Amino acid sequence: MPPSTHTVTNQASPLVDYDVFTADSALAEGVARHVAPERAEEVREELSELGRAAGCAQAQEWGRQANANPPVLRTHDRFGHRVDEVDFHPAWHQLMERAVGAGLTDPFSRPDGQLRRSAAFLVWSQVEPGHGCPVSMTHAAVPALRQDPALAAEWEPLLTSHRYDWGLDRPASAKLGAIAGMGMTEKQGGSDVRANTTRATPLTGAGADGAEYTLLGHKWFCSAPMSDVFLVLAQAPGGLTCFLVPRVLPDGTRNGFRIQRLKDKLGNRSNASSEVEFDGSTWARRVGEEGRGVATIIEMVAATRLDCVTGSAALMRQSVAQAVHHAGHRSVFGRPLVEQPLMRNVLADLALESEAATTLALRLAAAHDSVAGGGERAEAERAFLRLALPAAKYWVTKRCVPLAGEALECLGGNGYVEESPMPALLRESPLNSLWEGSGNVQALDVLRALQRSPASLDAFLGEIGRAHGADHRLDAAVKDVFTQLADLEGIEARARRLVERMALVLQGSLLVRFAPPEVADAFCASRLGGDWGAAFGTLPSGADLEALVERARPVAG
Structure with missing residues (x-):
């Protein structure tokens, strides 16, 4: 027998058994910055516990299994009865149980609730992002339902419960918790929801209270069709209106909710997205007034847009963590890859992008808490979110795709094989730029807010004025934004350029105020000062590359 040649050397070990929260300096420092001082230690311990769970081998295996075993549609039972159910691998339910148990559907019950929840969402999404879709929609449904006090009293305790209670075998009223989905998009309209053709017919007669309807129509994208309840838009006699559609009716019978097929998607494999049919018997209850559907559901859209920013920040962070970890354990030309000057520039640039995204996401979450808390800051923060949220959603989700691709390249061929976590991260990276309005929708929404x-x-x-005078490159970039705003000729065609610049000066102002000097300086020099190439790895000379990379390095057990 010839001697064995398969001795494995110079390979990085898996990034496992580490605290996803405390290993992320930008996240841990950002939470400490925004949380009330008297709760800082409690919140840190809570997020660190979740971080250790997210970094453990068991959770990572759940994520792998959930993606390797996507959901399966079961339209009929063995006897031929229509059931329209979606079966999931047990790993999906493990992920959901931990997410719901950690309060990821409930930012309402505690002080600093949205900040806590967003930070936890950023941590736990790094395990597996697909199950974040129903988690996101469940928490976001609550603000819309609060426009109808009776519906809120019925559904809010279930949607904010910390108990995951799976199954359509009983009505939601008999469950310990409920999950929500949404159905707005139709095949002829896309983002133009006012073109929806699904019809809502008021019910009359005994038992009808004026708010009950039946629906007839089709939804081209219905997210998380296995959920207990959905918010949908349909055309009522008074115009486009928001409706609540339960999967199981109060008497225990199934509602007329027909799942036509599950979408075969680029990424987001663990989650079910579907086309559904409302067959004319589908019972629905009106949420808000007739003709006020968009206004009713807008708070849900705002909450899910925040999760798009946070979810992209999570994908960025995990991509950077994997790249830095690999480079720290792989030697090339006689020394660790992380010490090679060009690779160090790439990693530092990726880390900078990730930190800017995380810092902005946490600032938006803190603004949500200020709005929810009321008081003198509430209206100013609400106004800030009206402009900052779509700008952040546009830019952060756009940056996710090239970052994930560059991080994968840092691992070379090891990053391109499906055994690596990188392909799943890359496939997931475009999703948040599509969900809740594409880039053009966000850019036009910014223009609408300005007008x-x-x-x-x-x-x-x-x-952004709070950082005035701290960095001359930031000040110049802010002046450039003023110049663009002063020239309204052809503003719609230039909207992307304007929104990109607004997002960058917002990130820059936050980093100048709160990040270490080497982070702020590198960001302003590259993103705002113009000394930056089209690809990652082009930070200017003088940037403290080693400090940036070390700040981003995850420490595994």
């Missing part, structure tokens, strides 16, 4: 809400521009300028 209709002068207070939002005042609040935005007030936020």
Whole structure:
């Protein structure tokens, strides 16, 4: 027998058994910055516990299994009865149980609730991002339902419960918790929801209270069709209206909710996205007034847009963590890859992008808490979010795709094989730029806010003005934004350029105020000062590359 040649050397070990929260300096420092001091230690311990769970081998295996075994549609039972159920691998339920148990559907019950939840969402999404879709929609449904006090009293305790209670074998009222989905998109309309053709017919007669309807129509994308309840848009006699559609009716019978097929998607494999049919018997209850569907559901959209920013920040962070970990354990030309000057520049640039995304996501979460808390800051923060949220959603989700691709390249061929976590991260990276409005929708929403809400521009300028004078490159970039805003000729065609610049100056202002000097300086020099190439790895000379990389390095057990 010839001697064995399969001795494995110079390979990085898996990134496992580490605290995903405390290993992320930008996240841990950002939470400490925004949380009330008297709760700082409690919140840190809570997030560290979740971080250790997210970094453990068991959770990572759940994520792998959930993606390797996607959901399966079961339209009929063995006797031929229509059931329209979606079966999931047990790993999916393990992920959901931990997410719901950690309060990821409940930012309402505690002080600093949205900040806690967003930080936890950023931590736990790094295990497996697909199950974040129903988690996100469940928490986001609550603000819309609060426009109908009776519906909120019935459904909010279930949607904010910390108990995951799977199954359509009983009505939601008999369960310990419920999960929500949504159905807005139709094949002829896409983002133009006012073109929806699904019809809502008021019910009359005994038992009907004026708020009950039947629905007839089709939804081209219905997210998480296995959920207990859905918010959908349909055309009522008074115009486009928001409706609540339960999967199981109060008497225990199934609602007329027909799943036509599951979508075969690029990524997001663990989650079910579907086409559904409302057959004319589908019972629904009106949420808000007839003709006010968009206004009713807008708070849900705002909450899920925040999760798009946070979810992309989570994908970025996990991509960077994997790249830095690999480079720290792989030697090339006689020394660790992380010490090679060009690779160090790439890793530092990736780390910088990730930190800017995380810092911005946490600032938006803190603003949500201020709005929820009321008081003198509430209206100013609401105005700030009106402009900052779509700008952040546009830019952060756009940056996720190239970052994930570059991070994969850092691992070379080891990153391109399906045994690596990198392909799943890359496939997932475009999703958040599509969900809740594509890039053009976000850019046009920013223009709409500028035109209709002068207070939002005042609040935005007030936020970035807090860093005035701290960095000349930031000041010049802010001046450039003013110049663009002063020239309204052809503004729609230039909207992307404007929104990109607004997002960058917002990130820059936050980093100048809160990040270590080497982080702020590198960001302003590259993103705002113009000394930056089209690809990652082009940070200018003088940037403290080693400090940036070490700040981003995850420490495994």
